[in-house]
Amino acid sequence: MAVPLTSLKAGESGVISSIRTNPADRRGKGWGFLKRLVDMGLTPGTKITVIKSAPFGGPVEIYVRGSRLALGRGMATRIFVEIDK
Amino acid sequence: MKKKLTIALAGNANVGKSVIFNQLTGLHQHIGNWPGKTVEKAEGTLHFKGYEIDVIDLPGIYSLSTFSLEEIISREYIAFEKPDLVINVVDASVLERNLFFTLQLVELETPLVIALNQIDMAQKKGIKIDHEKLSEILGVPVVPTIAIRGYGIYDLLKTAVETIEKKTANPSRIRYGKEIEERIEKIASLLEEKNLPYPPRWTAIKLLEGDEKIREEVKKIDPKILNLAQELAREIEEIHGHSCSTVITSERYEAAGRIAREVQKIQPISKRPLSQRLHDLTTNKVLGYPIMFSVVLLIFYGIFTFGDYTSTYIGDFLYGFEPLFDQIIRDHILKEIVWNGVIEAVIAGVTIALPYIVPFYFILYILEDSGYLSRVAFLMDIVMHKIGLHGKAFIPVMLAYGCNVPACLGCRIMETERERLLASFVVTLIPCAATTVVVLGLVGKFVGIEWAILLYAIDLVIIFLLGRIAFKSLPGEPAELIMEMHEYRIPHLRTVVNQTWFRLEEFIKIAFPLMILSSVIIKAIELFGLFDPLSALMTPITVGWLGLRREMGIALIFGILRKELTLIMLATILGTTNFRIALSPLQMFVFSLVTMLYIPCIATIAACIKELGWKKAIFITVFEVLFALLVGGVAYRIFGFFGLQ
Numbered sequence: 001m002a003v004p005l006t007s008l009k010a011g012e013s014g015v016i017s018s019i020r021t022n023p024a025d026r027r028g029k030g031w032g033f034l035k036r037l038v039d040m041g042l043t044p045g046t047k048i049t050v051i052k053s054a055p056f057g058g059p060v061e062i063y064v065r066g067s068r069l070a071l072g073r074g075m076a077t078r079i080f081v082e083i084d085k
Numbered sequence: 086m087k088k089k090l091t092i093a094l095a096g097n098a099n100v101g102k103s104v105i106f107n108q109l110t111g112l113h114q115h116i117g118n119w120p121g122k123t124v125e126k127a128e129g130t131l132h133f134k135g136y137e138i139d140v141i142d143l144p145g146i147y148s149l150s151t152f153s154l155e156e157i158i159s160r161e162y163i164a165f166e167k168p169d170l171v172i173n174v175v176d177a178s179v180l181e182r183n184l185f186f187t188l189q190l191v192e193l194e195t196p197l198v199i200a201l202n203q204i205d206m207a208q209k210k211g212i213k214i215d216h217e218k219l220s221e222i223l224g225v226p227v228v229p230t231i232a233i234r235g236y237g238i239y240d241l242l243k244t245a246v247e248t249i250e251k252k253t254a255n256p257s258r259i260r261y262g263k264e265i266e267e268r269i270e271k272i273a274s275l276l277e278e279k280n281l282p283y284p285p286r287w288t289a290i291k292l293l294e295g296d297e298k299i300r301e302e303v304k305k306i307d308p309k310i311l312n313l314a315q316e317l318a319r320e321i322e323e324i325h326g327h328s329c330s331t332v333i334t335s336e337r338y339e340a341a342g343r344i345a346r347e348v349q350k351i352q353p354i355s356k357r358p359l360s361q362r363l364h365d366l367t368t369n370k371v372l373g374y375p376i377m378f379s380v381v382l383l384i385f386y387g388i389f390t391f392g393d394y395t396s397t398y399i400g401d402f403l404y405g406f407e408p409l410f411d412q413i414i415r416d417h418i419l420k421e422i423v424w425n426g427v428i429e430a431v432i433a434g435v436t437i438a439l440p441y442i443v444p445f446y447f448i449l450y451i452l453e454d455s456g457y458l459s460r461v462a463f464l465m466d467i468v469m470h471k472i473g474l475h476g477k478a479f480i481p482v483m484l485a486y487g488c489n490v491p492a493c494l495g496c497r498i499m500e501t502e503r504e505r506l507l508a509s510f511v512v513t514l515i516p517c518a519a520t521t522v523v524v525l526g527l528v529g530k531f532v533g534i535e536w537a538i539l540l541y542a543i544d545l546v547i548i549f550l551l552g553r554i555a556f557k558s559l560p561g562e563p564a565e566l567i568m569e570m571h572e573y574r575i576p577h578l579r580t581v582v583n584q585t586w587f588r589l590e591e592f593i594k595i596a597f598p599l600m601i602l603s604s605v606i607i608k609a610i611e612l613f614g615l616f617d618p619l620s621a622l623m624t625p626i627t628v629g630w631l632g633l634r635r636e637m638g639i640a641l642i643f644g645i646l647r648k649e650l651t652l653i654m655l656a657t658i659l660g661t662t663n664f665r666i667a668l669s670p671l672q673m674f675v676f677s678l679v680t681m682l683y684i685p686c687i688a689t690i691a692a693c694i695k696e697l698g699w700k701k702a703i704f705i706t707v708f709e710v711l712f713a714l715l716v717g718g719v720a721y722r723i724f725g726f727f728g729l730q
Contacts, residue, residue, distance in 0.1 A: 032152060032501075032562050035330060039148035040567055041182055043335035044327055055370050058467035059476065059566050065342065067179040068364075070463045072475055072565030 002080040005050065006060065006073060013049035014081030016042060021078070037075065041065040048081060087137040091166070092245055095159060095190060096174035097183055098145030099456070099571040101202045103127070104232040105174055106142040107580045109242065116587040123497060123505070123696050124154050133242055141168065147182070147569075149189045151298050153500045163195050164283045169249045170196045172241065177207035177214055177229075178572060180349055184341035191223065191256040194284040198245050199227045200237070206572055211354040219348040224257040233577045258286075259340040261333065264324055268293065268317040275310050276303075293318045294330040360573040367460045368570075377464055380457070381483060388444050388487065389518065395440035403432045422608055430604035433647060434597050437488070441518070442592055445487055446585045449480075449495075454576035459568055466566050472549055473556025474499075475566040478508045485515035489685055490596060491588065493692040503561040509697055510555055510705055513685040514548050516541070519648035520681055526652050528677045532670040536729075540674070544681055547716070595695055596688035603646055603687045630718040631679065632725070633672050644680055645687055651680050671729045675721045683713030 002017040019042065021034050041064055042048070049063040053073075060076045062069050071079075096102045106114070110129025119126045127142035143162060144155035151157055163171060173190055175183040190197055201216050220227040226244045230237030260266060272289035281288055281302065291299040292314035304311050318329040325332045367376055407424065414420045452458045458480055466476030477498050485492035489512060496508040516524065529537035556563065610616065616639050620627075623638035636658045644651035655676075659667040668676075684706060685693065693702035 033565070034328070035150060036152050036564075036567055038331050038334045039150060039152065040569075041185065041338055043331060043338055045335065046338070052368070052370070054368070054463060054467060056467050059463055061368065061463065061570070065181045065338070066345070067182050068570045070459070070466070070476070070566055070568045070570055072466060072470075072567070075565045075567065 002082055005048065005062070005071075005076045005079040005081055006053075008050040008081065008083065010050055010052045012083065013047055014083045016044050016046045016048055016079060017082050018044060018080045019078060020080065033075065037079070040069060041067075042079065047084075048079075087132070087135060089139065090136050090170075090246070090249060091139045091141065091168040093141045093143050093163065093168040093171045094174055095143045095163070095171050095186075096145060097147055097176060097179075097186055098569065100145070100174050100176035100183065101232040101577075102145055102174045103142060103584070104577045104580050105172075105200060105202065105230070105238065105241075106140060107577070107583055108232055108235055108238045110140050114583070116591075119158050122154060122158060124158050125497070131242075134246055136246060138246075147186060149186075149193065150294070151296060154502070157298065160193065163190075163193055168195070170198060170245055172198050172200055172245060173225075174200045174202050174232075176571070177201050177204045178210050178212060179569075180207075180212070180214065181338075181342050181345040182569075184344055185338050187223070187225075188259055188337055188341055191225070191258050192284075192287045192290060194256075194287065196248060196252075197225045197256055198241070198248050199223070199225055200232075200241050201227050201229045202232050203574075204229050205231050205234075206360075206574065209354075209358045209360070210572075211352040213350045213352070215348045215350075219344070222257070222344055222347065224255050233575065259337065261336050265293070265321060265333065265336070268321065271317065272310065272314050275307075275313070279306050279310075281306070289314070290333060293321065294333055295328075363573045364460070364570070367457065368463055373460070373464050377461055380452075384448055385487065388441060388448070391444055392440040396436045399439060400432060400436045403435065418612060421612055422605060426605040426608035427601055430601040430646070431597070434593070434600055437647075438589060438592055438596075441488060442491060443585060443589055445484065445491060446588045447581065449484070449491075450581040450584045451576050454574075454581060456571055456573045459570045462566070462568060463570065472511055472552030473563065474504065474508055474511065474552070475564065477566065477568065478504070478511070481508055481512050482515065485512040485517060486521075487518055489513055489515065489517045489689040490592060490692045493685075493689055493696055494588075494591070494595075496696060499564075501561070501564050503559055504564050506697060506701060507552070507555055507559060509693060511548055511552050513689060513693065513705060513709065514544070514551065514682065516544060516681050517648065517686075519686070522649045523652045523680050524677045527655075527664060527673045531665045531668075532673055532729075536670070536674060537677075540677055540681065543678065543720075547682065551712075595691045599687045599691045600646065607643065607646065626714060630714065630721075631675055632721040633676055634668065637672075637676060640676075641679065641683065645684055647686055647688075648680060651676075671721065671725055674724060674729060675717050678720050679713050679717040681713075682709060682716060684710050 008014060019034055019037055046064060051061040051063055051068070053060050057073055059070045059072050062071060094102050094106055106127060106129065110131050113131065114127060114129030116125060116127045118124065124144055129140045131138050131140060141162070143159045146153070146156045146159055149156055149160040171190060173187050175187060187199065201214065201219070204214065207214060216227045216229050226248055228237055228241045228244050230241055232238065261269065269286060269289045272292055273285040276285040276288050283299070288299055288303065292303060292311065295318065300311060321329045321332055367373055410424055411420065414423065462476035462479055465479035469476055469478045480498060481492040481495040484495050492512040492515070493509050496505045496512060499505045499508050524537050524540055528540060610619065620635050620638050624635055627633045627638040628635055637655065639658060640651045640654040643654040655664070656662045661667055664673060690702060690706055693705060
């Protein structure tokens with residue numbers, strides 16, 4: 001079952017199944033956001049490991065394609081992953 | 086006559102591109118802006134084997150799409166200006182992500198050489214790369230380098246020139262899935278004779294990806310091709326169940342990953358390298374924040390101590406020339422204009438720029454280059470969210486507490502124009518060091534430190550509220566933080582020094598002319614005896630609305646030059662530095678509040694004009710003046726009512 005990236009605990013990994021853009025979001029735009037994520041290597045099928053989250057609902061640190069990224073939490077909630085067993 | 090060559094450096098952010106640029110060009114460089122854009126353009130020249138080589142350092146980017154100005158500038162430069170060669174600087178320790186960009190350069194069909202940089206850092210992570218194999222697979226020469234030590238730079242240059250001479254570069258492009266290749270070919274064949282600046286295959290791929298800019302270009306030439314491309318993109322979407330752009334990017338990343346796995350051997354390392362342990366520590370939930378606050382405080386304390394000392398010293402030295410000047414120029418009016426108008430403005434500029442701005446930039450670049458700034462952005466993201474910005478904006482905001490000018494220029498690090506505007510607006514509302522002098526010197530000293538703190542609290546609330554409002558009302562998509570946190574590394578001193586130097590040059594160019602001009606104008610107003618009528622003109626606002634003394638309007642006018650002048654002029658006008666005698670606590674409070682908000686100083690306005698253009702800069706200025714007067718008047722009534730006399 002796909003869950004939002006934010007529900008992964010530190011150290012857990014999963015495979016991206018989809019990235020949801022919210023059409024009701026601020027004038028229905030979301031293309032730029034999606035394109036940006038995909039350009040940074042967060043394509044469907046990619047393995048992603050959560051390293052940690054900043055406190056107070058801050059960004060999530062992830063490990064993807066051999067590099068370390070910081071992702072805003074809002075974005076992270078829209079990335080859905082299948083948790084690795 | 087020397088033969089001229091042009092070589093562009095391209096690559097991801099933080100891969101050591103600017104260090105290679107510095108190694109190649111030394112002191113023969115020039116940093117400006119791309120024509121009509123607020124994106125930095127670094128250019129330099131070098132001589133090698135009878136060639137005069139022009140080197141362009143393109144902005145650090147991750148892709149060649151249209152997300153940011155930097156991406157558009159880079160690809161348009163490569164396609165339109167057609168440099169003789171592009172050196173793609175690749176971070177060996179993050180090969181897969183970097184190759185994703187390399188593959189896009191290959192698709193742009195530009196002659197290419199790869200600098201496989203930071204191989205030492207890769208080794209520390211246990212990564213060994215077979216660069217010959219990489220070269221074989223890509224069909225592009227690959228030169229291993231460690232830029233900060235100068236290792237491999239000569240080889241890189243030699244290989245670059247040889248590649249241009251032999252015209253041997255024949256990069257092998259990646260092949261997408263069959264269903265995509267067929268459609269690319271279909272579109273590309275139609276584009277073949279259309280004479281576009283971009284290669285047909287690249288254009289076809291971009292059309293399938295739905296690239297706005299390319300769609301417009303093609304629409305102008307033949308709208309039928311655009312329709313066909315849309316149709317074909319839809320077909321691909323149906324096959325894969327994802328947007329066509331996602332499918333293509335996915336396959337490109339898969340190819341990059343495949344190549345990376347083929348050429349690199351990863352050996353597990355027994356001990357976590359120091360850079361990673363430092364990362365864990367500085368982003369730690371508990372320890373990260375105290376470390377950050379200590380670092381920021383230490384920097385501010387260091388800079389202000391150093392700045393205060395040096396500033397006084399330089400000021401005393403320069404003012405030492407006044408008697409000499411007095412002897413040379415006897416005419417009173419001329420002396421007033423030249424010395425008090427022009428030269429004092431220059432002295433003021435120098436005593437701000439050298440002691441404060443230079444160390445500020447120097448430390449900033451050290452922190453940026455080492456990688457600490459991205460950790461700070463990570464920690465502060467949530468706080469910046471409250472004013473509608475993301476973590477990277479903390480850097481200009483922090484700068485602004487020192488000086489608004491570099492802060493305003495520093496808003497360039499934001500990716501989109503929307504974010505830049507928002508950040509600049511917030512930055513101009515932040516009390517800089519000079520404003521702090523006024524607040525502490527007036528309210529802090531004569532009313533009470535708790536009232537000074539209250540002023541800062543009010544300012545924070547205002548920044549928060551206005552930031553929210555601007556965030557909600559600006560059109561466009563809000564950007565969130567997506568940031569690579571590269572490995573900590575030792576900064577390259579010469580690169581940092583060069584960057585600091587060019588920032589200083591920029592500051593002087595932007596700020597000095599307007600500072601001098603406005604100083605002369607104000608001096609002229611004084612000489613013509615216009616201060617009194619001006620004060621009278623401002624009375625309804627200063628006295629009627631703000632409850633200040635009539636003369637205080639003049640002090641506020643001087644604050645446009647530099648904020649601390651409001652305090653100095655106040656002392657001059659009132660004839661005392663013991664403000665308690667001449668002003669009521671309420672007057673000092675309101676005066677300081679207005680000074681905090683009412684106008685960015687002239688140098689900041691100049692920086693805003695440069696970054697945002699005339700219209701937005703003037704809008705921000707006018708808005709803040711009106712807003713400050715509004716808030717000042719309201720504060721006068723509220724605090725007067727609650728008993729501050």
